[in-house]
Amino acid sequence: MRGLDEHRAATLALAAPLPAVEVGLLDALGLVLAADVVTDEVLPRWDNSAMDGYAALAADVARAAPDAPVALRVVGDLAAGSADEPTVVAGTAVRIMTGAPVPPGADAVLPVELTRPADPRVGAWAEVGGVVEAVQRVEPGANVRRAGEDAAPGDLVLTAGALVGPAHVAAAASVGRATLVVHRRPRIAVISTGDELVAPGEPLPRGRIPDSNSWLLAAAVQEAGATALRLGPTSDDPDELRALVAALDDGRHGTVDGIVTSGGVSVGAFDVVKAALTGVEFVSVAVQPGKPQGLGRLPGGTPIWTLPGNPVSSFASFEAFVRPAIRRMLGLVDVERPRFAAVAADGWRTPPGRAQLMPVRLTEPDEPGAVRRGDDGRVRVWRATSGGSGSHLVARLAVAQGLAVVPADVPEVRPGDTLEVFLT
Amino acid sequence: MRGLDEHRAATLALAAPLPAVEVGLLDALGLVLAADVVTDEVLPRWDNSAMDGYAALAADVARAAPDAPVALRVVGDLAAGSADEPTVVAGTAVRIMTGAPVPPGADAVLPVELTRPADPRVGAWAEVGGVVEAVQRVEPGANVRRAGEDAAPGDLVLTAGALVGPAHVAAAASVGRATLVVHRRPRIAVISTGDELVAPGEPLPRGRIPDSNSWLLAAAVQEAGATALRLGPTSDDPDELRALVAALDDGRHGTVDGIVTSGGVSVGAFDVVKAALTGVEFVSVAVQPGKPQGLGRLPGGTPIWTLPGNPVSSFASFEAFVRPAIRRMLGLVDVERPRFAAVAADGWRTPPGRAQLMPVRLTEPDEPGAVRRGDDGRVRVWRATSGGSGSHLVARLAVAQGLAVVPADVPEVRPGDTLEVFLT
Structure with a gap:
């Protein structure tokens, strides 16, 4: 009998990361980067304000205090997104919102909480043409986010091999990428076999049982991160199964990156999978449940795993032998559950x-x-x-x-x- | 300032499990059962064979041994799925495959590995009309799975509140269910705000930056198990945001179970979310990042969370305040990450x-x-x-x-x- 780890190695050898495709940011979620993302620009692009307040000269307010306010004339207004470049000179300030580029001349931002309008009737903010009073000093550079502080040209923003999550999507967007290059999502066909199987919810004549394996395995394929093409159940006629598998291998059901069957691999007189498939290696693996296993590559190159038909055996076999292969196809290096x-x-x-x-x-x-x-x-x-x-x-x-x-x-x-x- | 836990409780109070819907088995994956699944039949439905072999009378083979084989005439053949009921009497056996109902008269199954055909030319199996020799004894009941061993009428197969995974899908199928009743998947609208935002990949004039928050939050919504409706970015014109939020609350964008905005909730002079939305409570929360928060319920009943606009603040706020609410809508009791x-x-x-x-x-x-x-x-x-x-x-x-x-x-x-x- 083949050992558990040996069979696991054989099944992993059938799987390789799928080709790279370029997809929209949200379509990349749950897939694996096939290429590094290197930024070609500075981020942030301009020195910009970390606070809502007033861009000013730190030297002007070096002695500001609540009982010694320093008055500055407001000469401009910079909302986030503004392309204006009002110049700040000694004695002046520009109202600035978080994220707006720091205007020429200014070397610090006074948060609005450290200011008050000279005219208390105008509310929290002094408008352009008015006067604002600084009531506390700030250091040069205070509340200014420096251009390039987050990323500089040539910086590696995302690394090939990363499983894409929300933060990866956001990082790509923040450096101006609308797409990501990822390994294609595997599409795995699932076939349960056996004359005894009927679709769940259909009447059950004597000797028949509901098909649960095609649902179990299709769900497990999806949980592993692949797309499931659920087929069958097929009968115990080897010709039917052989024709279906050949059609999948030939691409007549679209792209199929792997096939998983359940049932028909034991010592029975009618074991359809064993009877139908050539080129598949049927082995006994020293594991319980899940001793009778088969795997191979079809003539068209499609990997196939033939699992035993007891549902718990199918489930355990999928976890031990198929899921790691799907994770490898996704492009992951670490394919095991912790x-x-x-x-x-x-x-x-x-x-x-x-x-x-x-x-x-x-x-x-x-x-x-x-x-x-x-x-x-x-x-x-x-x-x-x-x-x-x-x-x-x-x-x-x-x-x-x-x-x-x-x-x-x-x-x-x-x-x-x-x-x-x-x-x- | 409001404490972190207090604000978390306030945001959870906005969320309740969504109504139950009946969906196909694979569509239930990742959703939460809204009703118990109680089987109304026995599982398995018939005493059936746990092995490929021969159904026989244990008393007939009580003295069987390799050097004292017991010959049995093969009077029938039961593949899995067969509705036949050949009767076993003393001195006879019925060939039976795993899963086939144990035929009348038989009380045990001899695995094929414990037998040999009397005529060695026929291969591993004696056919109907032939003779099989038992070379080892079996106890009464051996290799027979009893009807009802897995489930009996009235048994609870799946419990309301369970997050549906592959094994739940399989269990439902195995008791003949083609559908499951689950809490509907939440659909959450995501809006980033700010005149400075342009779509990733578009040219960046001075002062403009790529919108990353709508992508970050849409991805996070999907990762939490909901469907994301990504909108925006919207401008700093309060009328635009107000109209969009009203349309979402009125159902003009289809079902919307919650709205998440980013930006425009701080102390700025142009903070669009604060300016646009009435009925939203804007509070300072004693957390860093993510101090400026807002939440409330719109006139049409839609919950809304207004998060700060710094991407890391948006991310942390989503994790702390929005994700638990989405998990509650899904029907989960334990809504926290471990x-x-x-x-x-x-x-x-x-x-x-x-x-x-x-x-x-x-x-x-x-x-x-x-x-x-x-x-x-x-x-x-x-x-x-x-x-x-x-x-x-x-x-x-x-x-x-x-x-x-x-x-x-x-x-x-x-x-x-x-x-x-x-x-x-």
């Missing part, structure tokens, strides 16, 4: 010689919502699907918040044992 | 009497990508916008991974101090 140490609150036997991916909950089974931490800060975890290995217990999977990774050489988990857990 | 304890790697002065929301990075400034943890597991954090309060330093905001929350009574952060941090 793991942390937790404490087992119950115990269970584990399969000999196989690693285990156990769905766990972080909340008390009898007290929903309560996350308990020990004195060491570690959380306690319980099996989400208690009572048996439970790989078919899809309705209980919804209480799981994560998976515990139990190494192959651990024969048993006992209450109090430390477990490596990641949230899903 | 906080953790970190260690300050550099030091800085903080404003007297005001809490501080400092953008921080978790990676070494000189060694990008390296997150360092101390022996106690705590990460070190650095100011993202080093050198000044930096509330305009939007290009540097992109290196921040989170915000440190420094309480109002802390006069100074020193290297080694413990800080409360949340990731953004």
Whole structure:
């Protein structure tokens, strides 16, 4: 049997960052930069005011105090966005709003809170032609944001490989970029297989069950950051599946960067995926659930992952083998979910010689919502699907918040044992 | 001045979970269940096979062993999805695939791995009419999944208030639901204001700067789980802003569950938001950045948040005051980002009497990508916008991974101090 890490490496080897595309700023959210953003201008472009107040000469107000106000004649008015350049000379000031360029001659900004109009009837502000009194000194350069203080030509504003979030979008806009160059979002086809499957909500004849895997995997694909093309369920006729997979690989369903199937990969007499697909390597992986796995590259180059059909097996296999590959296609270097140490609150036997991916909950089974931490800060975890290995217990999977990774050489988990857990 | 927590409570009081809507399973991803999902049937619906093998009577094979095989005549074949009901009697077996209903008479399933065909020429499986030999005993009930083992009528499968992820989608599908009832996704309008703003990529005359706030806030709205309607920038003409806000409140831009503006709320002579909007309470909040805040409810009932215009102030204000309200509209009870304890790697002065929301990075400034943890597991954090309060330093905001929350009574952060941090 192939080890968990070995199979994970094989599946990651099928994935590479997708080609770069240029998209609008909001369309870049959740994608990964494929190129650095280097600014070609200074930011801010002009010395500008950090406050609402009056641009003036610091020397003029060097002795200003509440009981010794210094009067300045207001010779101009600069709203933010104004292109005016009124000149400040000794004894004068220009009213200026936050962000407006500091006018020629001025070397500081007096915040309005440190001034008062000579004519108290005009309100807080002295208008152009009026007189303002400074009641406190300011240093040269006070409340002036210097040109280039935030960025200078050639500065690296954003780095290739960054996952784009709101601050990246804002930084790009602030240096005048309306677009970003990112790795294209993967589009992943999902196919559940099996004659027993009917669409949820349809009548269930004897022996039939609702298809949940195509929904599970399509949702997981989207949660991973890709677009899901949900297809199927297909029947147990190998020709039907073979034709669908060939059409996906040929581009007849648009761009498809990967295909995920569920079911039909075990030792059954009718295992449709095994029967239909050539060029796919079917292997036993030393993991529970999720032992029967397949992966390969179709003739057209499309990677394919064939997961087992038990819903919990599909879910765990997707987390272990497909999600990292999708994250790699997105352009991420770190494709793993962060793991942390937790404490087992119950115990269970584990399969000999196989690693285990156990769905766990972080909340008390009898007290929903309560996350308990020990004195060491570690959380306690319980099996989400208690009572048996439970790989078919899809309705209980919804209480799981994560998976515990139990190494192959651990024969048993006992209450109090430390477990490596990641949230899903 | 109003305290940070007091203002946060005021803004949360403006928000309530939005009405319930019924949506398709994948459209429910990232939304919050507005109703429990209670199954009205048993799951699985029939006793069914957990393995590929042969349904038989455990008593028949009680003495089976490799050197004492027990021969059983194969009287039927049950693929998954089959509606057939071949009866098993003593001395017979029915070939059965995983998931197929256990046929009448059988009380256990022999995995194919514990059998061999009497005629070794036929491959792994004996066909109908042939004979299979059991080479190992199984207990009654072995490899049979019992009807109702996963869920019984009346069982709570999903709980109102849950954030829908892949496992919730799968659980709903597995009990035959094609839709889920969730709180409607909020649609939030974003308006940046100011005569100085031009669209990113447009030429910049003197005094003008690219609009980054509408992009920042629209991206943040989407990251919070809502849909963003990005408008503006609008000018410093109060009539223009007043007309736009009234149109949004009247429903002329479709459903709008909240409005966020940036800029024009300080002490300036032309502060357009303050001039334009009545019914909005403008307050000073004891936080840095983000002191000038406004909030209220428009005549049509639409909540509005008016944030300051410095990009870092807008970002921090959104995190502190708007994001929790959006999360509440989504239907979440726990609307806060999780906080953790970190260690300050550099030091800085903080404003007297005001809490501080400092953008921080978790990676070494000189060694990008390296997150360092101390022996106690705590990460070190650095100011993202080093050198000044930096509330305009939007290009540097992109290196921040989170915000440190420094309480109002802390006069100074020193290297080694413990800080409360949340990731953004």
